[in-house]
Amino acid sequence: MPARLLSIPAVAAALDVDRRTVYRFIAAGDLPVVDLRTGPGRSRVRVPAAGLDELVHQPPRRQVSVAGHPPLTLAMWAQSPLNKE
Numbered sequence: 001m002p003a004r005l006l007s008i009p010a011v012a013a014a015l016d017v018d019r020r021t022v023y024r025f026i027a028a029g030d031l032p033v034v035d036l037r038t039g040p041g042r043s044r045v046r047v048p049a050a051g052l053d054e055l056v057h058q059p060p061r062r063q064v065s066v067a068g069h070p071p072l073t074l075a076m077w078a079q080s081p082l083n084k085e
Contacts, residue, residue: 005034005046014052022047030055 012019025031032051036044
């Protein structure tokens, strides 16, 4: 079965972040991509769904705290009641 590939906007929506943040994850090596060339000098990248799952469930490399609140990792956010549609 072929891997399910997600667009950058779909990944951004899943993480509730801007697409620029998704590109930062890619540049940092936190998200794998598949480059689907559509012509010379132009590419269209997709993120394997398994790569997104791995990013969400991997142990954090760094933690961020905001205004005195304890650090929140992506895995913690994924399980948070605030992250429900």
